[in-house]
Amino acid sequence: MRTAHPVETVRAAEAELMALLPDGALMRRAAAGLAAACCSLLGKGRVYGSRVVLLVGSGDNGGDALYAGARLARRGAGVTAVLLGGRAHGAGLAALRAAGGRVTEDPYEALAAADLVLDGITGIGGRGGLRPEAVPVARAARGSDAVVVAVDLPSGVDADTGEVDGEALRADATVTFGAYKPGLLVDPAREYAGALRLVDIGLGPYLPAIPGLEALQHQDVARLLPEPGAESDKYRRGVVGVYAGSDRYRGAAVLAVAGALRGGAGAVRYLGRVGDMVVRAHPEVLVHTGPWDAAGRVQAWVAGPGIGEGSDPETAMGHVLAADVPVLVDADGLRHVTPGAVRERSAPTLLTPHAGEAAALLGTDRAAVEAGRLAAVRALAARYGATVLLKGSTTLVCGPGGTGPVRVNPTGTPWLATAGSGDVLSGLAGSLLAAGLDPVDAASCAAYLHGLAARRAAGAGGPITASGVADALPAAWRDIREP
Ligand SMILES: NC(=O)C1=CN([C@@H]2O[C@H](COP(=O)(O)OP(=O)(O)OC[C@H]3O[C@@H](n4cnc5c(N)ncnc54)[C@H](OP(=O)(O)O)[C@@H]3O)[C@@H](O)[C@H]2O)[C@@H](O)CC1
């Protein structure tokens, strides 16, 4: 599991460790790791003679850049510092000068010739976006041919929330110290960070066991995915009920069922208006057309994709929410849930909104949700007392209450932004619920598999369809099982 810790936690861990070490030892560790990462980014044999520009702010983030710059200068790089704050880390500046580095008043001339730029303007002490004097310099760095490496964080992003208030520096890579910060894993900040590298400075034993954010990796998902045993039968593997589709949105039912069939449940039962079409597309589905209470055994429900509005869907959602089994509510189904109704349920509920639906549930606008995804997913989980999976460029999952660690999905591709792919995801997550995973695991494993399947479907990069994502799910599952 990859974990991220908020700034307050990182600072507390640093303080504990620093008390045991000689002055400046942590910063030297950080700078040594940073310089090593820069050497590998420049390439073997390319450090000597390379041109490195340091963008140096007024705090310790600038100190890291200066010490790393001194190391690179000692290996033969031409290192130039641009001082952007009113002051600069004194010992770091002295180290750079002693190693042969220099300070320039003309950042643009230095940047035009740079092979590597180190962004040490702000790290975890930064507040708000870049200040006006840093904006043209950051743009010139981005516009140059140099590799841009952010020190600890891209300057201008919020380390804890992933929000970007104003302008921030766009890096090709970020070398972060001691622990990932939540903002490095959550859009919009994540996009500014580029490839991530973590430098171990010995903070591990001083960090709490429960992180602010966590990202599943292959082996975590492999451990959680259900696998049939010798004694399995279709009912023991779980039956997932799907209530989806309408005369207007028929495909939503087919796609949700396609996801459900590939999620490890033993059987899929369909209720809704388009059973004929569903069974034509998926003959293995059990279609029920009678009253709700005669639907038969179901271990988890997926309800909402393409059901539309009106009294019929409202009544049906009432039946689903009354069931004493886990329920996933997606898409149109989200119009029919209230915090009170969800809180009163006897079994867990999983809500899977995209940013627009989340905004409607929170009474805000879509842009606000997209700018503050972490806050939005926590607020929804707290308000509904439910697990929430917030879809989009970064998919987040938060357990009921909103206070525990948030799971961030590390797989996926922007090619997933295609109609119907969310329906496949809801079927898949519902199937994992029926197979017995708890809602946070079901949601995060589903997002992981869905993202991998999308990458497989997209190959080297190219348009994909929701059906293509569903078709790629078994191969993604195998990739996880047998890496
Ligand atoms: N602690 C440790 O042991 C270790 C820490 N390490 C390193 O230290 C970093 C944290 O250092 P830090 O605390 O000095 O904060 P930092 O991010 O440099 O910013 C400080 C100053 O920037 C300014 N400023 C604020 N906002 C701004 C803005 N938008 N745009 C421009 N300027 C802005 C503001 O100063 P002001 O100009 O307001 O006086 C503020 O005081 C951390 O990220 C890691 O790199 C590593 O070496 C490992 C060991």
Ligand SMILES: Nc1ncnc2c1ncn2[C@@H]1O[C@H](COP(=O)(O)OP(=O)(O)O)[C@@H](O)[C@H]1O
């Ligand atoms: N920019 C993006 N990058 C990665 N994944 C995305 C992006 N935009 C959307 N997605 C994913 O695509 C799916 C779209 O789901 P949804 O919005 O419900 O669409 P639909 O209702 O058409 O099925 C979700 O899994 C979401 O996380």
Ligand SMILES: [K+]
């Ligand atoms: K930085």
